[in-house]
Amino acid sequence: MAGLLFLASCKKEGKEPEYNQNELAPLSVEFDNIVGGTNLYLNATTYTNAAGEDYTVSLLQYYVSNIKVYKADGTEYVVPQDSSYFLIKEGDQASGSALVNVPEGDYARLVFTLGVDSLRSTMDIDKRTGVLDPASGMDNGMYWGWNSGYIFLKMEGLSAAAPVDGSGQNKFRYHIGGFGGYSAPTINNIKEISIDLNQAGVAKVRKGRTSNIHLMVDIGKVMSGTTTVSIAANPTVMFSDFSTKIAANYAAMFSHDHTEN
């Protein structure tokens, strides 16, 4: 049995060649949040959604995980999962990009998960460290206790279109999560994002420098995409069927602007 397990693990490693972690080179993926053609400024600039409603954004954060890169010939490198969870927080310089290490090479495609995969969402608490620790930043909590799982994207702001809430504010709140359910199937808002780097510049990853894939993230698309989301009609969207419409919208908010090699 031990032999079988050993063989099985060898076989798995055969698919994904084992890299010497000391021989890897840094690669960063920058998430530059914008709304349409303008930069995103929290609590300041007023934006208008497709429903014609004005809004400001007070909070924006989302999980990026399971980063993979591909060379032009299709060779895949999967960043070891324990080093592949990032919480992107608007307004926090240190949380604006995902820094990983990959083998040297020219990468033509970037793939990542927007959210937290179901496996990690059900993993032992020992494996939920760093940004996945339910004790990290609970003020702007990204973990649902009552319906155990992570909030993948959290966006809040003010809009005259939103009804006055209990705190006396005209606030909208979009907390989108849902990994598919543990013992019974339910909504799955995990989105895998695939980005072709050929047009705006492949990532030439070399030791001694940090290649930076600069992505533009058009937050306006959270409300304006396949589904036009009206703040007046849906001021609060959390764990509900409608959240899948918002997740489908935001899956299209990433575009590759350029790469700094």
Place this chain on the structure above:
Amino acid sequence: MRKLKVTGILVAILVLASCKKEIIDKVAEFTGFQKPVNFPEPAYHFDTNPVTREGFELGRKLFYEPRLSRNNTVSCGSCHIQTSAFTHHGHDVSHGIDDRLGKRNAPPIMNLAWHNSFNHDGGVFDLDMQPIVPITTFEEMDETLENVLKKLKAHPQYPGLFAKAFGSEEITSARLLKALSQFMVMCISADSKYDSVMRNESSFTAEEMQGYELFKQKCASCHKEPLFTDLSFRNNGIGIGFNGDVGRYEITLNEADRYKFKVPSLRNLKYSAPYTHDGRFYTLDAVLDKYSTGMRYVQNIDPVLDKGNSTYGIDISDAERVYLKAFLNTLNDEHFVKNKLLSE
């Protein structure tokens, strides 16, 4: 003769007293997690969190620690009171910080090592993740996990206790939650008369036996032995609650789960009134009345309650009720509610 009788009684009292003492000593001694012989294999992942004396004792201290709440007033033990089989005696819905009221009845911390989901709606599937719910819920402890860790780190005793339990003074979410789990999985109720009968250590009275037979016919399909719950989610036909609670639907968003709640155990009913997910029944007779005469159709009512011809419930005659209650009484576990090992 008279003297002999008195001596006899004295001897009997002494024997009883010594028996009782032995039992209490036995249960008060930490022996690790031991599966009762009449229980199935537990569901809890002991491989990633083995119960140790130090971990268990830390978990017990944390269970009774009011610092887990925002203003250090409410502990787990505040609403899960041992003498009430770790429920909140007399409270229909949970009564938390600043006199805030929740929407559901505090469930017992009892035999959780055999459960694969937690809360009335099963929204949590790992016992380790469960304490986050009451700690962070506005109506319960209204605290953040981050702040709890801060308070424990600043406490004169906790760093040392964490070191004893986990090998270093580091206080993390994982260690806090695993210590609490070590305490909770040890809250085992398996010393009721029913258990002793199942272990061939005693026998039912004729009345209890009749009740047991009736139980097996009329109740056991949901309240499965030996936990007295099959751990499933069902709509038991008691009707939509005052607060419109949709139960399991909140977790699955599946219309077929609307108004379903986890089947509660029937152990320790003597100590754990009021009953059902919103504590609307204050007596066992009120629950039995509902089943035998008061049941009406409600969306997703469990098929086992369908008697045909648009009638619902379980037929229980007055005589049968006496037997059933006699049997249910054998599920009360005095050792569990008095076990010093589990006390503050």
